[in-house]
Amino acid sequence: MSGGLLKALRSDSYVELSQYRDQHFRGDNEEQEKLLKKSCTLYVGNLSFYTTEEQIYELFSKSGDIKKIIMGLDKMKKTACGFCFVEYYSRADAENAMRYINGTRLDDRIIRTDWDAGFKEGRQYGRGRSGGQVRDEYRQDYDAGRGGYGKLAQNHDVENGLGLKRELEDGMFNSHRRFLQEIPVLAVSHFFPQIVLLRLKPSQ
Template sequence: MSRPRITIDTFARNSAERLDGPSTYFINKASRGNDEAKRDLAKLSTTRTLYIGNLSFYTTEEQIFELFSKAGSIARIIMGLDRIKGTPCGFCFVEYESHRDTLHALRYLQDSYLDERAISIDLDSGFVEGRQYGRGYFGGQIQDQDRSNDDPCRGGWGQRYYN
């Protein structure tokens, strides 16, 4: 049996009503004509990986496991790390045993709170070694390096204000 062909239009048409489709980030990225982005978008129809953002720097792998295992069987959790210090920097990847469990988590855990923070969840095209490191200038996430306010739940001030 052949698989149905999934296109950008398929996702754009259906994801407005569904909670388990790709984010506008993936759809917009693929619509710009980048072949790699289009391949990543196609991978989302079978992915077993979620990107989890807006985590506190103090959230542990155990806390993530406790919350996300409610949606299904977890294969592994990859914590996002500051590439210079090796400390958590506010994101992670959760890989499930099945695509179905991945979609359950996306549907039912979106906008959940963990460590008093509303977390963001998005389908991910799949974890590749090296993606666990922050890409910001100071080693953490780009969004945190320019933050000028103190966010103790997130991890304090932005890195630019420490250096």
């Protein structure tokens, strides 16, 4: 049997490093890769905003003893925003989580795990402009477990709604103004948007 085939048979694709690298890592790619290869910390993504730390602990403790869990937070609201970090005491237990928990369901969502170079203070916060994760800024579909529509889509709807409200109000005002110009015997109280019409006595 050739050496290449033996290597392929012995490989464990479930625990190999992915292509993802943290662009905010303070160091070069070589240093980050070294840390990833010996890390006991996993990044866990695609969580529901409603999944609790207790649920995560219950699931991930099946592969080994957990040292700590750090919940991902919206940096504005300080509420859960769909990711976390799970740190094990040993690399072997973290590898088991990669093998057996990655791709399973939690709160009816398929979660994904990946190696993390190690938690640093500040990384628990979302990196999106609105405070959550970047993926939730641009999402166009409705996801009940992650706050509904994406933040940009929500903002667009709000802006459109306010614009429509302004258009309606302007239209109502202009309509009343034209009406008042045509009938001079009426006066208007300018407490917009509630327009009070007062009938004046006819001039002598």
